[in-house]
Amino acid sequence: MLDIKVLRDDPEAARQAARKKRMPDRANAVDRALQLDAELRVLTPKLDGMRADQKAGSKEIGKMAPADREAFLGGQKAKKEELKHFEEREKQLKAEIEQALALVPNIPDSEVPDGKDDTENVEVKKHGMVRQFPFAAKAHYEIGEAQGWLDFTRAAELSGSRNYVLFSDLALLQDAVLRFSIDLMVERGFVPVDPPVMVRDPAMFGTGFFPGGEEQTYRCEKDGLNLIGTSEVPVTSLHAGEILSEADLPKKYVARSMCFRREAGTYGKDTRGLYRVHQFQKVEQVVLDIADKARSLEHHAAIVQNAESCLQAFELPYRIVAVCGGDLGVPQAFKYDIETWMPSRNAYGETHSASRFYDYQARRLGLRYRDALGKVRFCHTLNNTVIASPRVLIPLLENHQNPDGTVNVPAALRPYMGGRAVIGKKVF
RNA sequence: GGUGGGGUGGCAGAGUGGCUGAAUGCGGCGGUCUUGAAAACCGCUGUCGGCGGAAGCCGACCGGGGGUUCGAAUCCCCCCCCCACCGCCA
Numbered sequence: 001m002l003d004i005k006v007l008r009d010d011p012e013a014a015r016q017a018a019r020k021k022r023m024p025d026r027a028n029a030v031d032r033a034l035q036l037d038a039e040l041r042v043l044t045p046k047l048d049g050m051r052a053d054q055k056a057g058s059k060e061i062g063k064m065a066p067a068d069r070e071a072f073l074g075g076q077k078a079k080k081e082e083l084k085h086f087e088e089r090e091k092q093l094k095a096e097i098e099q100a101l102a103l104v105p106n107i108p109d110s111e112v113p114d115g116k117d118d119t120e121n122v123e124v125k126k127h128g129m130v131r132q133f134p135f136a137a138k139a140h141y142e143i144g145e146a147q148g149w150l151d152f153t154r155a156a157e158l159s160g161s162r163n164y165v166l167f168s169d170l171a172l173l174q175d176a177v178l179r180f181s182i183d184l185m186v187e188r189g190f191v192p193v194d195p196p197v198m199v200r201d202p203a204m205f206g207t208g209f210f211p212g213g214e215e216q217t218y219r220c221e222k223d224g225l226n227l228i229g230t231s232e233v234p235v236t237s238l239h240a241g242e243i244l245s246e247a248d249l250p251k252k253y254v255a256r257s258m259c260f261r262r263e264a265g266t267y268g269k270d271t272r273g274l275y276r277v278h279q280f281q282k283v284e285q286v287v288l289d290i291a292d293k294a295r296s297l298e299h300h301a302a303i304v305q306n307a308e309s310c311l312q313a314f315e316l317p318y319r320i321v322a323v324c325g326g327d328l329g330v331p332q333a334f335k336y337d338i339e340t341w342m343p344s345r346n347a348y349g350e351t352h353s354a355s356r357f358y359d360y361q362a363r364r365l366g367l368r369y370r371d372a373l374g375k376v377r378f379c380h381t382l383n384n385t386v387i388a389s390p391r392v393l394i395p396l397l398e399n400h401q402n403p404d405g406t407v408n409v410p411a412a413l414r415p416y417m418g419g420r421a422v423i424g425k426k427v428f
Numbered sequence: 429g430g431u432g433g434g435g436u437g438g439c440a441g442a443g444u445g446g447c448u449g450a451a452u453g454c455g456g457c458g459g460u461c462u463u464g465a466a467a468a469c470c471g472c473u474g475u476c477g478g479c480g481g482a483a484g485c486c487g488a489c490c491g492g493g494g495g496u497u498c499g500a501a502u503c504c505c506c507c508c509c510c511c512a513c514c515g516c517c518a
Binding site: 041044045047048049051052054055057058059060061072073074075076077079080242243244245368370374376 | 438446455456457473474475476477478479486487488497498499
């Protein structure tokens with residue numbers, strides 16, 4: 001949520017923001033919010049005056065002799081009656097402003113590239129050499145199925161499309177990857193968190209997924225709970241409604257959780273293999289800190305670096321792209337995606353997403369802190385993937401495959417794989 | 429699912445119709461004392477909005493919504509949430 005003052009001061013910036021994000025309907029919300037706000041700002045002083053007057057009368061009456069009360073009472077009642085409809089309008093306006101404001105997207109930073117979708121993201125860094133295979137490289141699902149590590153048929157039978165079952169060494173490899181990532185983050189000072197994967201609506205709203213993301217979310221209607229699509233939701237919301245002490249900041253969390261996504265509207269897209277699935281596990285990093293842009297930028301660089309460390313440890317080629325306006329979500333001010341090389345796609349595929357929000361989420365969450373001067377302010381929030389599986393298994397299997405279908409285990413992961421340097425048997 | 433107890437300021441916890449935006453304690457800030465620190469003592473210390481250069485003044489807010497009343501944290505109704513015990517299950 002943006003501060004209404006930001007809209008008043010520079011409404012064009014907010015409209016422009018929505019357009020840059022290719023959300024024209026949300027640009028309209030700016031004007032709706034402002035229009036309602038203008039009415040409220042006329043109404044408020046008037047209402048306050050009336051209330052002050054009525055309140056003063058009530059105080060008088062308490063001190064009066066009973067005989068004098070009668071005459072006064074009539075006047076008081078009339079004032080009360082008059083107040084009533086103005087108060088109703090006030091309540092209505094406040095609710096509607098809130099509603100409109102919730103639709104206004106965060107303003108993208110000026111360095112966000114212009115563009116309509118992910119094809120217009122801008123590469124800013126490339127790391128590692130793409131491997132040239134002297135043999136016919138297989139896709140991860142070919143290797144996985146041949147090794148008995150992967151079963152999409154039974155998964156579909158059990159749970160429908162976009163599901164999978166991992167077996168044996170691939171199940172272990174997934175765990176190795178996740179555990180390595182957590183250990184790396186703990187070493188870097190992040191506090192490990194095992195959060196709930198079902199959350200109430202305010203957490204979805206506060207992090208900016210609602211309104212708008214309802215179609216992507218599995219919901220337990222009976223209980224009014226939502227399955228999270230990322231632990232960003234519960235972890236960023238951990239301190240919602242609190243006023244933290246500046247001494248407690250920054251809060252740096254690393255969470256591991258199951259994630260659930262309906263993937264509505266993606267029919268026919270990435271249907272093979274492990275790329276786009278309904279449930280997966282993710283290690284996520286979340287940072288909460290004081291409202292200072294420079295600090296946010298530092299954290300952002302650091303959380304990107306953390307993800308890079310993982311990919312480097314896994315010996316995977318990747319690149320970093322600055323996400324363009326049209327591919328940015330509602331709450332983000334800036335986002336880097338990290339894409340890892342996936343031979344079966346003959347392309348880099350998104351594996352990480354590092355966002356900064358400034359105070360947009362914090363404002364919606366009521367996430368605040370008291371600064372050195374005693375002033376209460378909204379925090380800044382950021383997050384990035386550390387590793388998400390099974391998607392990361394795609395590059396791991398494909399980049400490290402041998403002609404016979406066995407797969408090399410990167411040195412960093414061997415301690416988590418019983419010391420083995422190779423997994424699988426000769427299958428090709 | 430059943431029964432009972434609760435939701436008040438950064439935290440803990442008083443407060444059952446006007447003198448309460450809210451006692452008290454803790455914490456925080458400032459000061460006295462000290463070579464320095466601690467302790468002790470003194471003072472200040474809720475959030476949001478409006479007007480104002482400021483001091484300040486006004487308004488809203490005691491889980492949420494509605495109601496009674498000239499006046500509600502306090503009374504009534506509905507909802508949400510938390511806790512305890514029992515039952516059931518893992």
